[in-house]
Amino acid sequence: MSNSSKRKEESHLLMNGGVKQSTWTKVFNSKAVWEEKDEFLDVIYWLRQIIAVILGVIWGVAPLKGFLGIAIFCVINAGVLYVYFSSFQQVDEEEYGGTWELTKEGFMTSFALFLVVWIIFYTALHFD
């Protein structure tokens, strides 16, 4: 019973018998269909924040210092998401206002989050 209720959480039966995938299922499916633009933009936003936290932790623990750390973060953040939306999801970038709009979605927030996490881990592990 618990397995079937889990499956129902992940997919919803539509009236015409089709199956609507949940957002997180679509994130991991290549070339998923994104009916709402905002849904995909939200995914890009949250993936950026996750990358920022992960890199902030790694950079703080290592520790990686200096502007090299910032530069590598920018390259990885922009690069990974670019590969995700252009190669993995293969979305039509023009629908979202072009590659630049997708690249800058949530970028500044993720950069600030990366700095906060990096600073905290660096301070806590190497100076406290």
Place this chain on the structure above:
Amino acid sequence: MYGWIAPILLNIFVAPILLGITWVLVYRTEKYKRLKAEVEKQSKKLEKKKETITESAGRQQKKKIERQEEKLKNNNRDLSMVRMKSMFAIGFCFTALMGMFNSIFDGRVVAKLPFVPLSYIQGLSHRNLLGEDYTDCSFIFLYILCTMSIRQVSLHTLSKPQSAGARSDEVKWTAD
């Protein structure tokens, strides 16, 4: 050196509480809901009218549209006034909190930066700190970074996406 905890906690706990209070005091009121519904209805009506109007439309039609635009502008202004009250209240609370924490942490190094900031940022990151080690981080710099990150993420979580890059008015304006 545990001072870095303060700006984090401020943005994780205090900010949502203040936003919640504003939401209860302003956005849940009948007046605000009525104004917002009125503005949305008028906007849609105006848009439809503008789509159907032709170049040869009479003066009366154009005057009607102008009157509706004026009415919409007035309602938007009233809506802004309601929001402004809570903006001031929130701004005042945050300013008071900031002032309090600033005086507690004044002159104290709350964290170490893993990089040397650019010279024009050092004024903020090394504010009121002794010495010339610019990897020393002041409270205000870390607080600003937390506001730009943690609070923005909370606001994004709370708001409903409406268009590419834009978020609901009710939550967007409270970001400072």
